[in-house]
Amino acid sequence: MTDNMTHANPSKNRTPRHRAREFALQGLYQWLLNNEEAAKVVNNIRGAHGFDKADGEYFADLLRGTIKQSVELREMFTPLVDRGIGELSPIEHAVLLIGAYELKNNVEIPYRVVINEAVELTKSFGGIDGHKYVNGVLDKLAAQLRGDEVAADKKR
Numbered sequence: 188m189t190d191n192m193t194h195a196n197p198s199k200n201r202t203p204r205h206r207a208r209e210f211a212l213q214g215l216y217q218w219l220l221n222n223e224e225a226a227k228v229v230n231n232i233r234g235a236h237g238f239d240k241a242d243g244e245y246f247a248d249l250l251r252g253t254i255k256q257s258v259e260l261r262e263m264f265t266p267l268v269d270r271g272i273g274e275l276s277p278i279e280h281a282v283l284l285i286g287a288y289e290l291k292n293n294v295e296i297p298y299r300v301v302i303n304e305a306v307e308l309t310k311s312f313g314g315i316d317g318h319k320y321v322n323g324v325l326d327k328l329a330a331q332l333r334g335d336e337v338a339a340d341k342k343r
Contacts (some may be wrong), residue, residue, distance in 0.1 A: 206241035
């Protein structure tokens with residue numbers, strides 16, 4: 188499998204951190220469908236073609252942290268979705284988990300970057316309008332988790 192086959196938009200310049208998010212998305216997708224332990228998922232993904240171009244440490248932290256906090260993260264965004272969690276596509280579900288995790292735990296990453304990365308992941312791997320849905324949910328969540336940052340950004 189070539190790198191062009193593993194990403195829906197191969198011509199786009201992707202940073203090691205973005206690639207880490209792509210692999211974390213793949214890992215969460217595997218976890219959601221198979222309910223495998225985080226360590227097994229991490230090991231499976233580390234063997235994927237092109238993983239050497241990703242930020243491996245960020246990938247592992249993101250995937251393990253998201254799985255570990257998944258119940259809490261779901262509780263945070265469930266009131267913001269218009270359907271049950273089981274009705275979300277696995278891609279939307281996984282991207283919302285990643286976005287919620289980064290908004291909550293990685294405050295050094297601007298909220299707009301977190302949302303943009305989530306939107307790009309959904310555009311690449313999700314359904315036609317899934318990115319709009321993810322954007323709306325994470326925008327509301329950012330206002331709750333990072334109200335000061337969002338308010339300051341709107342004043343600009």
